[in-house]
Amino acid sequence: MLEIKGLTAEIDGKQILKGIDLTIPQGEVHAVMGPNGAGKSTLSYVLSGREGYEVTGGTATFFGQDILAMEPEERAAAGIFLAFQYPVELPGVGNANFLRTALNSVRRARGEGELDAVQFLKQARAAVKKLAMSEDMLKRNVNVGFSGGEKKRNEILQMTMLQPKLALLDETDSGLDIDALRIVAEGVNASRGPNFSALVITHYQRLLDYIVPDHVHVLADGRIIRSGGPELAKELEADGYAGIIGEAAEAA
Numbered sequence: 237m238l239e240i241k242g243l244t245a246e247i248d249g250k251q252i253l254k255g256i257d258l259t260i261p262q263g264e265v266h267a268v269m270g271p272n273g274a275g276k277s278t279l280s281y282v283l284s285g286r287e288g289y290e291v292t293g294g295t296a297t298f299f300g301q302d303i304l305a306m307e308p309e310e311r312a313a314a315g316i317f318l319a320f321q322y323p324v325e326l327p328g329v330g331n332a333n334f335l336r337t338a339l340n341s342v343r344r345a346r347g348e349g350e351l352d353a354v355q356f357l358k359q360a361r362a363a364v365k366k367l368a369m370s371e372d373m374l375k376r377n378v379n380v381g382f383s384g385g386e387k388k389r390n391e392i393l394q395m396t397m398l399q400p401k402l403a404l405l406d407e408t409d410s411g412l413d414i415d416a417l418r419i420v421a422e423g424v425n426a427s428r429g430p431n432f433s434a435l436v437i438t439h440y441q442r443l444l445d446y447i448v449p450d451h452v453h454v455l456a457d458g459r460i461i462r463s464g465g466p467e468l469a470k471e472l473e474a475d476g477y478a479g480i481i482g483e484a485a486e487a488a
């Protein structure tokens with residue numbers, strides 16, 4: 237489904253991704269862990285088509301389509317969703333309007349009818365309730381004045397409503413207290429199924445107690461140096477990255 241081969245990318249002439257190989261089959265949730273500055277966010281940005289990142293080699297296909305050649309909005313229409321590590325604030329843009337516009341453009345791309353304001357609000361309210369968010373977050377401007385935890389929940393709200401085929405979640409757990417973490421994880425778990433895959437970027441094993449991944453990958457210095465099952469996350473929590481990075485360096 238998502239197939240990344242030999243992907244290299246740079247920012248401002250600095251090479252960040254140094255050859256990423258990663259396949260996420262349909263229906264699977266994969267976690268990516270790794271030290272700060274490893275290139276985890278860069279990987280999610282490159283896949284979603286953010287400006288300023290130059291792909292210098294390799295391929296990335298999504299259901300056989302070359303996503304690297306697609307515009308960001310075409311990637312979204314194809315079913316790729318990115319939840320930002322640092323969600324952007326959009327002063328002057330109402331959260332509900334923003335969501336409805338995003339949802340309707342994805343629905344158009346899928347050949348589904350657009351939702352009118354009433355239909356949309358019904359769905360949005362149900363989703364807000366599930367995520368234990370306050371309803372007035374729909375009325376506020378996108379992320380403006382939201383706490384860190386509220387921003388993260390808002391990302392999951394978007395994901396819940398857009399029903400992507402592939403969700404890229406970049407440290408959606410950071411800044412969340414335990415209760416919020418559980419709610420966010422439940423939001424992700426509720427989306428799980430044969431038509432949903434996710435790449436979950438996280439620093440903490442804790443999130444993976446709630447969102448149990450099919451596979452865990454360790455990204456360090458622009459490369460995936462180790463892959464394994466959920467037990468790999470536990471090993472990292474106990475031993476840190478140094479051991480694994482050292483082993484990878486010796487093997488190279």
Ligand SMILES: Nc1ncnc2c1ncn2[C@@H]1O[C@H](COP(=O)(O)OP(=O)(O)O)[C@@H](O)[C@H]1O
Nearest residue numbers: 247248250252271272273274275276277278279
């Ligand atoms: N705009 C930029 N210009 C130059 N270097 C950058 C820029 N953005 C990120 N980097 C560098 O790219 C590397 C990878 O960053 P990032 O993908 O955010 O890592 P991670 O998410 O794993 O912590 C870091 O060394 C960071 O300093």
Ligand SMILES: [Mg+2]
Nearest residue numbers: 276277278321
């Ligand atoms: Mg990051």
